[in-house]
Amino acid sequence: MSTVAVLGTGLMGAPMARNLARSGLRVRVWNRTKEKAQPLEADGAVVAGSPAEAVEGADVIITMLSDGDAVHAALSAAVPALRAGQVWAQMSTVGVVAIERLAALAAEHGLTFVDAPVQGTRQPAEQGKLIILAAGPQAARETLEPVFDAVGQHTLWLGDDGADGTASKLKLAAVSYAISLTAVVAESLALAKGLGLDPDLVRQVITGGPLDNAYFQTKSKAIMEGDFTPSFTVGNAEKDTRLITEAGESAGVRLDLVAAAGERFRRAESQGHGDEDMAATYFASFDKG
Numbered sequence: 001m002s003t004v005a006v007l008g009t010g011l012m013g014a015p016m017a018r019n020l021a022r023s024g025l026r027v028r029v030w031n032r033t034k035e036k037a038q039p040l041e042a043d044g045a046v047v048a049g050s051p052a053e054a055v056e057g058a059d060v061i062i063t064m065l066s067d068g069d070a071v072h073a074a075l076s077a078a079v080p081a082l083r084a085g086q087v088w089a090q091m092s093t094v095g096v097v098a099i100e101r102l103a104a105l106a107a108e109h110g111l112t113f114v115d116a117p118v119q120g121t122r123q124p125a126e127q128g129k130l131i132i133l134a135a136g137p138q139a140a141r142e143t144l145e146p147v148f149d150a151v152g153q154h155t156l157w158l159g160d161d162g163a164d165g166t167a168s169k170l171k172l173a174a175v176s177y178a179i180s181l182t183a184v185v186a187e188s189l190a191l192a193k194g195l196g197l198d199p200d201l202v203r204q205v206i207t208g209g210p211l212d213n214a215y216f217q218t219k220s221k222a223i224m225e226g227d228f229t230p231s232f233t234v235g236n237a238e239k240d241t242r243l244i245t246e247a248g249e250s251a252g253v254r255l256d257l258v259a260a261a262g263e264r265f266r267r268a269e270s271q272g273h274g275d276e277d278m279a280a281t282y283f284a285s286f287d288k289g
Contacts, residue, residue, distance in 0.1 A: 028046045
């Protein structure tokens, strides 16, 4: 039975750790705010007081933190307990630039580094139905198979080199679609409201037609019902727009839609919606939020 250390038990990390524990794996968790990790004890996870305590003796280390700096800080704090040969599955969305730095940290301590960001939000994480985009050595795949099976419905392996950022590049391309689509849905409903119409009329026009999809239904429903319980927050979406546009600039690709979505998320965040679901970009259409 493998021991898995999960560093970061927020919106995504907590349900992932819960599914790992329920699958029969030994799980240790650490979170900067310990209280957020403690409910996982009911699922059999051991709550550690530090990153070093969490990773000591673990076969697999998972990082699911807010950004590259947070991931680097957590692994650096764990250095005293790291041992060569541990598999590090870096599953946070950190962008392309941060991967090189994180892979170098792994190499410095003899860790087997796997770049493995996930596609999906809170609900797929709770259901163990994330899509895992992974790149890393063949030798790590057998170790990671039960881990990835516990948290995801499918793993797309993209190569043997976790340090080249292939998986993180694909994650940015995929999440760009979701982020831009959210902004489009929000703007359509906001325009209807601004023109004095019931925004639900937009839903009635689109529902059942060629433009309809499950994502439109989910986000428009959240906006219409005013339920912004976070599945993926405005703050995280804004962070991702910065990573996406930076990646586009480095590749010479103009990304007008996601750049505009980023402005909307920043505006919604300044209006106090940063911790709400990213559908709250709806409020960015109105001066008063």
